Amino acid sequence: MARKIIIDTDPGQDDAVAILTALASPELELLGLSVVAGNVPLPLTTANALRVADLAGRPDLPVHAGCDRPLLEDLHTSEVVHGDSGLDGSELPPPSRAATPGHAVDWLVATLAAAPERSVTLCPIAPQTNLALAIRRAPEILRAVDRIVMMGGSAFYGGNASPAAEFNIFVDPHAAAIVFGAGVPITMIGLDCTHKALMPRWWLDDLVALGTAVGRTVAGMMDFNERYDRWRYGSEAGPLHDPCVIAYLLAPDLFGGKDCHVAIETGSPLTRGMTVVDWWGKTGLPANAHVVTEVDSDRLFRLLHERLARYG
Ligand code: BDR
Ligand code: CA
Numbered sequence: 001m002a003r004k005i006i007i008d009t010d011p012g013q014d015d016a017v018a019i020l021t022a023l024a025s026p027e028l029e030l031l032g033l034s035v036v037a038g039n040v041p042l043p044l045t046t047a048n049a050l051r052v053a054d055l056a057g058r059p060d061l062p063v064h065a066g067c068d069r070p071l072l073e074d075l076h077t078s079e080v081v082h083g084d085s086g087l088d089g090s091e092l093p094p095p096s097r098a099a100t101p102g103h104a105v106d107w108l109v110a111t112l113a114a115a116p117e118r119s120v121t122l123c124p125i126a127p128q129t130n131l132a133l134a135i136r137r138a139p140e141i142l143r144a145v146d147r148i149v150m151m152g153g154s155a156f157y158g159g160n161a162s163p164a165a166e167f168n169i170f171v172d173p174h175a176a177a178i179v180f181g182a183g184v185p186i187t188m189i190g191l192d193c194t195h196k197a198l199m200p201r202w203w204l205d206d207l208v209a210l211g212t213a214v215g216r217t218v219a220g221m222m223d224f225n226e227r228y229d230r231w232r233y234g235s236e237a238g239p240l241h242d243p244c245v246i247a248y249l250l251a252p253d254l255f256g257g258k259d260c261h262v263a264i265e266t267g268s269p270l271t272r273g274m275t276v277v278d279w280w281g282k283t284g285l286p287a288n289a290h291v292v293t294e295v296d297s298d299r300l301f302r303l304l305h306e307r308l309a310r311y312g
Contacts, residue, residue: 002029003249004119006108008066009242010038010126011048012082013089013221017304018125018151018242019049020214023056024307025250031111031120032062034104038126038171039078040086042068045126048087050095055217056311059096066104066130070172078167081228089224090217108134112141120144121249124179125151125242127168132175135182145184149249151242152176153190153262153275155291160232165273166191169264173273177264180288188262189244190275192293193255197244198237199226203301207308214311240304247300248292254303256294259287 005028009015022030033053035046046065053061069075082088100107108130112120122145124131131148134141152168153176154160161170169176180186199222207219226238248255261283265274277291 002027003121004029004031004115005121005123005249006031006034006111008034008036008122008124008126008128008130009049010036010045011052012039012045012086012242013225014240014242015125016048016052016087016090016221017218017240018246019052020056020218020311021243021246021304021307023058024310025246027250028246030061032064032100032107034064034066034108034130036066036104036126036130037068037075038168039082041075041077044086046099047095048085050097050099051087051092054096055092055214062100062107064102064104064107065099067133070127070129071132071174073172076161076171081225083224087221089221091220092217104130105133105137109138109141112144113138115144117143118146121146122148123150123245124148125245127171128152128175128179129172132172132178135178142182142184147185147187148179149187149189149245151189151194151245153188155190155192155275155277155279155293157191157195159274160191162272164271166275169275170273173264173266176273177266180262180264186289187248187292188275188289189248189292193295194239194241194244196295197240197297197300198235199240200237200301203305206305210309212311214308218308243304244295244300247303251303254296254299255292257290257292260289260291261285261287262289262291
């Protein structure tokens with residue numbers, strides 16, 4: 001039976017690749033997308049999620065617009081990485097439809113309330129505002145959650161939104177604190193892992209060579225997306241963040257990490273949004289997350305290519 005998942009997202013080029021990969025994978029049943037403000041403001045992330053669903057040939061996929069700002073902080077966006085549209089480099093047409101009626105938080109609460117125990121995996125690949133609000137409003141929905149597998153945080157790598165914090169946690173640290181404190185098993189795929197998932201040239205070239213709309217779109221988007229990272233980090237290639245979440249669901253043996261206690265810094269302006277990972281068990285606090293730091297990059301990109309090549 002396919003694993004039921006919900007992706008909470010702020011597309012974003014790498015979010016788009018994660019969604020396309022999930023929709024090409026019969027092992028996963030994507031119940032829908034809950035969309036949040038993050039990489040760009042909510043009207044754009046919502047339109048982008050719809051554009052990606054169109055590209056995947058899934059105009060039926062539930063796409064719910066959610067929170068347009070973090071719980072307490074002002075919204076911090078990332079056009080410098082993703083371009084003004086959030087999907088620069090893609091040349092996708094405007095969406096064929098409006099978002100599915102109903103706020104994403106209402107949809108999350110209703111969907112999880114109706115689901116059997118431990119039957120849904122939540123996949124936040126964006127600031128965690130929608131999830132945190134849903135948990136706050138109806139904590140009993142957590143009984144339906146099998147695991148939360150997220151892209152966010154950093155153990156040893158430092159930050160990409162500030163010296164201390166990864167973007168998704170930096171944007172809404174209070175939301176992340178609620179999610180990490182929810183008592184649900186968490187897999188945290190942060191920058192330690194994703195900065196080892198550097199997009200090889202052959203991957204982009206082979207996507208173009210597919211001659212399909214998906215191949216061209218993903219290659220064009222990621223080519224745009226990695227420019228900033230190559231400049232910032234001085235690496236030959238840019239990291240591919242969000243698709244690691246979907247790849248983890250498909251092939252967890254590609255990844256390595258450790259169970260740790262993770263706390264979120266919400267007070268200090270200097271280290272706001274830092275994921276304080278107790279890698280060495282110094283606090284004695286019980287582990288609340290499996291912190292992923294390793295990935296077999298070669299097998300990861302072969303897997304992603306194989307999935308994206310399924311689109312005609
Ligand atoms: C995360 O931030 C966003 O820019 C990406 O989409 C990814 O979810 C990486 O830090
Ligand atoms: Ca994202």
